[in-house]
Amino acid sequence: MSFTVAIDGPAAAGKGTISKGVAAHFGFAHLDTGLLYRAVGRRTLDGTDPIEAAHALTPDELERGDLRTAKIAQAASKVAVISEVRAALVDFQRSFARREGGAVLDGRDIGTVICPEAEVKLFVTASAEVRAERRYLELNAKGTDVTREQVLADVRERDARDAERSAAPMKPAADAVLLDTSDLSIEAALAHAIVLIENKRPATH
Numbered sequence: 001m002s003f004t005v006a007i008d009g010p011a012a013a014g015k016g017t018i019s020k021g022v023a024a025h026f027g028f029a030h031l032d033t034g035l036l037y038r039a040v041g042r043r044t045l046d047g048t049d050p051i052e053a054a055h056a057l058t059p060d061e062l063e064r065g066d067l068r069t070a071k072i073a074q075a076a077s078k079v080a081v082i083s084e085v086r087a088a089l090v091d092f093q094r095s096f097a098r099r100e101g102g103a104v105l106d107g108r109d110i111g112t113v114i115c116p117e118a119e120v121k122l123f124v125t126a127s128a129e130v131r132a133e134r135r136y137l138e139l140n141a142k143g144t145d146v147t148r149e150q151v152l153a154d155v156r157e158r159d160a161r162d163a164e165r166s167a168a169p170m171k172p173a174a175d176a177v178l179l180d181t182s183d184l185s186i187e188a189a190l191a192h193a194i195v196l197i198e199n200k201r202p203a204t205h
């Protein structure tokens with residue numbers, strides 16, 4: 001039986017941690033769809049055409065450890081405005097979503113475009129300042145040399161591009177539950193998400 005949880009929202013709102021926690025709690029498979037756009041973005045840095053890169057993408061490219069840099073995040077956000085790039089990635093995401101045993105997908109357009117029929121939709125958000133501070137602390141812990149101001153500017157630039165594009169812009173689905181993590185610990189947000197999902201699971205579980 002398939003059961004899909006769609007988790008959308010802007011960068012550094014806590015989507016990744018919540019998605020991984022939900023997947024571990026319920027035994028669902030997890031797909032971080034941002035990695036698809038990051039892998040395409042990374043290829044364009046070598047000069048590859050983004051549409052060709054999207055068609056040629058293989059699942060093992062998502063496993064590369066070097067996709068989580070700020071440079072690749074910006075490249076991902078840029079290729080993500082191209083509707084042909086998005087179209088090339090739809091089938092992979094939809095078949096992942098309907099796999100047996102349940103799936104959690106996190107991204108920007110999962111509840112609106114990829115899985116409008118998802119059984120549960122969450123839109124996880126937080127203020128730009130809170131998200132930038134979290135990202136800054138993460139980068140700092142890894143030894144990356146950035147300032148708070150640079151990280152905030154980066155977060156704002158990506159938010160604007162992701163929300164204002166015409167192809168599948170980031171926005172909550174009409175039936176999504178909003179989860180604002182500005183004043184919540186990630187543990188509390190995860191506990192909230194687990195309760196919401198538990199309430200939507202078929203009674204036979």
Ligand code: DC
Pocket residue numbers: 011033034035037038073076077080106107108109110158162
């Ligand atoms: O979630 P992330 O930061 O890894 O995503 C990187 C970029 O990819 C993000 O700025 C916009 C794009 N993206 C998208 O357009 N749609 C998705 N479902 C996931 C990510």
